[in-house]
Amino acid sequence: MSNSALNITSPWMSEDVVMLQDSVRRVLEKEFYPHREQWEDDGIVNREAWLKAGEFGLLCPSIPEEFGGGGGSKAHDAVLAQEVERAGLGGGFGVGIGTHCMVAHYILDYASDERRKEWLPKMTSGELIGAVAMTEPGTGSDLQAIRTKADKVPGGYRVNGQKIFISNGQNADLIVTVCRTGDAGSKGISLLVVEADAEGFRRGRNLKKIGLPAQDTSELFFDDVFVPDENLLGGQEGGGFYQLMNQLMWERMLTTLGAVVSMELAVQYTVEYVKSRTVFGKAVMDYQNTQFKLAECKTQAHIARVFVDQLMQKLLDGTLDNTSSAMGKWWATDTQFKVLDECLQLHGGYGYMTEYPIARLWRDARVLRIWAGTNEIMKVIVARDL
Numbered sequence: 001m002s003n004s005a006l007n008i009t010s011p012w013m014s015e016d017v018v019m020l021q022d023s024v025r026r027v028l029e030k031e032f033y034p035h036r037e038q039w040e041d042d043g044i045v046n047r048e049a050w051l052k053a054g055e056f057g058l059l060c061p062s063i064p065e066e067f068g069g070g071g072g073s074k075a076h077d078a079v080l081a082q083e084v085e086r087a088g089l090g091g092g093f094g095v096g097i098g099t100h101c102m103v104a105h106y107i108l109d110y111a112s113d114e115r116r117k118e119w120l121p122k123m124t125s126g127e128l129i130g131a132v133a134m135t136e137p138g139t140g141s142d143l144q145a146i147r148t149k150a151d152k153v154p155g156g157y158r159v160n161g162q163k164i165f166i167s168n169g170q171n172a173d174l175i176v177t178v179c180r181t182g183d184a185g186s187k188g189i190s191l192l193v194v195e196a197d198a199e200g201f202r203r204g205r206n207l208k209k210i211g212l213p214a215q216d217t218s219e220l221f222f223d224d225v226f227v228p229d230e231n232l233l234g235g236q237e238g239g240g241f242y243q244l245m246n247q248l249m250w251e252r253m254l255t256t257l258g259a260v261v262s263m264e265l266a267v268q269y270t271v272e273y274v275k276s277r278t279v280f281g282k283a284v285m286d287y288q289n290t291q292f293k294l295a296e297c298k299t300q301a302h303i304a305r306v307f308v309d310q311l312m313q314k315l316l317d318g319t320l321d322n323t324s325s326a327m328g329k330w331w332a333t334d335t336q337f338k339v340l341d342e343c344l345q346l347h348g349g350y351g352y353m354t355e356y357p358i359a360r361l362w363r364d365a366r367v368l369r370i371w372a373g374t375n376e377i378m379k380v381i382v383a384r385d386l
């Protein structure tokens with residue numbers, strides 16, 4: 001089955017954002033969707049596709065034009081994220097592009113002018129691919145407990161440690177790496193950009209997962225890797241935790257947007273399916289159970305859309321707070337999973353077959369409650385504000 005005709009309109013979309021939405025939609029359907037199965041079989045999106053994404057302006061639309069970007073706002077990044085999900089590419093390229101765009105913002109906001117000029121144009125063209133490495137085998141939620149260490153040496157740092165579950169880990173050229181440069185606690189954390197060709201850097205396995213089959217997710221190893229002073233984000237040690245907290249709000253927003261589109265798609269696919277499937281002499285849609293379930297799902301997707309649109313507007317106005325962003329992330333992804341599960345059930349056995357889009361949506365949704373801060377951590381954030 002091909003991708004959906006779902007039409008997404010939101011109050012925060014200006015005319016040029018809608019234009020980008022239309023052009024991205026056409027490009028994704030024609031140039032990228034036909035390769036989806038190959039990437040899923042390979043467990044990775046190949047470099048040629050990344051270069052093609054750069055050519056079509058899909059990488060970093062919100063990076064200023066002077067650095068090779070599209071010169072847009074986060075609204076442009078948001079429609080891109082929504083369209084990738086709508087096109088049925090959320091389970092692979094969507095995560096890759098989202099992560100890459102986030103890395104571009106770490107560099108835009110905190111790197112030296114020299115590094116921005118060197119890296120950002122190549123990130124927008126797809127020549128350089130970005131990753132963010134926070135999680136370690138021993139710690140994920142408790143970021144302050146990270147053990148990867150960066151020791152000061154003349155001209156830079158020596159990095160030693162290990163990271164796990166890193167999106168774009170196999171493809172990445174630039175890895176924003178969370179390191180300990182000081183004492184225990186948040187003030188001892190710094191972000192260093194490790195370049196993948198540095199001696200001592202090594203990629204581990206491309207990890208096998210329940211979902212996101214086209215997304216490379218990896219272990220990374222750092223054995224005495226030299227990182228020059230210029231690659232310390234913010235130019236001063238100890239700013240890493242603050243930088244992460246600032247950028248994580250956007251990562252949560254992207255997750256929330258993806259969850260909402262996935263719910264909207266699920267409802268649409270299911271309505272189409274139950275109208276065409278006949279059981280005991282009548283369409284599945286004609287049963288009141290089906291109508292009530294779908295009425296509930298559609299209502300939940302609609303509430304989620306209103307909520308995410310409000311959060312997006314706040315983000316664009318610069319007034320989005322950490323608590324609201326955490327509320328959006330846990331609620332939308334929890335609701336998404338319930339909606340998708342009901343929709344899959346209404347497909348019967350066909351819902352379990354990956355050739356049906358509902359199966360892929362359900363499979364790829366599970367991780368959204370885990371990454372970008374687990375939903376339990378989101379509730380910890382909300383509870384702090386009670």
Ligand SMILES: Cc1cc2nc3c(=O)[nH]c(=O)nc-3n(C[C@H](O)[C@H](O)[C@H](O)COP(=O)(O)OP(=O)(O)OC[C@H]3O[C@@H](n4cnc5c(N)ncnc54)[C@H](O)[C@@H]3O)c2cc1C
Binds near residue numbers: 140212371375376
């Ligand atoms: C497909 C995938 C891609 C990922 N991509 C990246 C990436 O690109 N970069 C990166 O750095 N990381 C990435 N991650 C890692 C992800 O962010 C972590 O898995 C997540 O933050 C949870 O950390 P953990 O796995 O160590 O779980 P843990 O922190 O060990 O948590 C285990 C359980 O304890 C709960 N828990 C933890 N603390 C509390 C608390 N205070 N109160 C109540 N419950 C609590 C958690 O919610 C969870 O249920 C990815 C993960 C996956 C699965």
